[in-house]
Amino acid sequence: MAYTGPFTAGDRVQLTDAKRRHFSITLTPGESFFTHKGEIRHDDIIGADEGTVVESSVGGEYLCFRHLLVDQVLSMPRGAAVIYPKDAAQILVEGDIFPGATVLEAGAGSGAMSSWLLRAVGEHGKVISYEVRQDHLDYAVSNVHNIMGGEPKNWDVRLGDVKEATRETVGEVDRVLLDMLEPWEVLETVRDVLVPGGVFMTYVATVPQLMKVMEGIRELGCFTEPRAWESLVREWKVEGLATRPEHRMNAHTAFLIWARRLADGVTAPRPQRRARR
Ligand SMILES: C[S@@+](CC[C@H](N)C(=O)[O-])C[C@H]1O[C@@H](n2cnc3c(N)ncnc32)[C@H](O)[C@@H]1O
16 A cells, blocks of 8 residues: 555545545545535546645535544544554654564554554564454454555454463564553563563553552562653644644543563662663
């Protein structure tokens, strides 16, 4: 599936009208899309550059772009709440998700984070996603296939409890990401499959969850002192003298927790001060 270049047949395109309403179409030669402003011929878009304006049969104007991944994850059908893009960005950077990495993820949920991870590890990496609920797995598979334009070769998606993951069933992994209700239940699994130096991140919505994971990581003794934070992103309206922060924001989504796997048999020096990287 093309991410860039002139539009080709099969591309999913977002049309935006003058009232900023969005419509999605998949370009098919010979087909038309009908709006209250008349007919838009797919053939008028195929071959055009992204960012072009197409005119409908009665003069309506529509701006044409491919969907960005951020648009897709926010608009796709969901079984479970998705990791919000601002947090996905933190996970990709702080989790050091690199091309070629093997990442273990649970749960797959709606497949939003799986999509970000699949892109980041690239064709030489691998994402192993566990999901315990069949209905959520179905959403994840359908969404990821839609986004990636088919079944990604670098995705190993499994129905089951991530607790079942072992060195024998998943091998050694470079990174682990948990987005599930009770991540403290599977810390031994993370310990067993994560390579020394590997990064473990988990995403939890509430303070009791945050405390339980932090305590669990400390108790196991095979990780660095964990760090915890949240990210707040506030948009701004920039219009002359009215320039100011937007009134509304998604203030709380979840907390992020981060730790690195120590080498086997090593005890981390006791922290004297606040945890640092
Ligand atoms: C909030 S959703 C994950 C959303 C996903 N990260 C996304 O961005 O689309 C949490 C998911 O974890 C799954 N889950 C909970 N416990 C699990 C476990 N032990 N193993 C695998 N999946 C689990 C739930 O069924 C649920 O679908």
